[in-house]
């Protein structure tokens with residue numbers, strides 16, 4: 001059943017600040033289906049209300065999500081190539097954070113591309129993936145350790161990891177603060193939690209494409225950072241992607257850091273509301289984004305077709321992408337960290 005028909009559980013309190021002062025900012029999702037999206041007036045968190053319950057969310061990710069959005073039970077070669085190129089880009093940010101043979105967990109590991117590349121580079125990487133088809137592909141075809149499940153089923157030794165990554169996972173979770181808290185318990189002292197989500201302030205997409213049935217939360221840098229603080233983590237940095245479409249926070253697990261209280265974030269709701277209101281279809285139409293992005297997509301699809309013609313299986317394709325990182329050149333990977341300290 002489509003997710004919007006399952007979304008019947010009303011939200012009582014804001015996940016971040018426990019306020020119940022909400023303002024509606026949208027009534028439909030990117031496909032024109034009903035999706036009530038609210039803004040917390042006290043902290044600026046944007047979220048779906050109502051939403052599905054825990055069991056419905058678990059069922060959806062176990063079997064429905066990849067089929068619904070990629071029309072595939074397991075990744076095809078083009079999916080592996082596309083996700084592998086994304087993993088290469090992610091490695092550009094992760095390499096500066098990793099000591100040799102680091103222990104890494106990629107939560108929501110999808111088709112296993114990032115875990116595979118990390119292991120090719122000598123790290124003790126593994127994944128957890130709720131989708132059965134993608135997790136089985138990771139294990140059976142790529143030969144990497146991936147546990148099937150979500151946060152509730154995760155079997156991880158406490159304080160055993162150097163790095164936990166959540167790429168486009170937190171916005172799907174019913175309780176992201178609880179998930180960050182659980183992840184912090186897997187990290188050794190000084191270990192890092194790396195979280196990337198879509199940026200609710202993004203200007204590179206049409207305004208009507210902003211909200212998605214599967215995204216229960218829509219963060220900006222301030223609310224993402226606050227979610228980590230609420231989980232007892234220390235914010236190292238936040239930054240946005242070059243096109244502003246994604247926002248990332250890096251958190252550190254430190255003995256001295258305690259869980260932040262449920263407090264408002266002064267000014268953030270006004271900021272988010274202003275950005276959403278001024279990003280109209282007309283305002284978007286006079287930027288380069290609507291014209292550049294389709295061209296970029298065409299070029300990417302052309303490059304994909306050319307590249308995957310050289311491969312017959314996902315494993316050899318990813319081995320090739322990993323070798324490009326091992327032998328960086330000025331066109332492939334830039335090992336210099338681009339993260340910068342943000343105002344959070």
Ligand SMILES: [Zn+2]
Nearest residue numbers: 014017040043
């Ligand atoms: Zn709030």
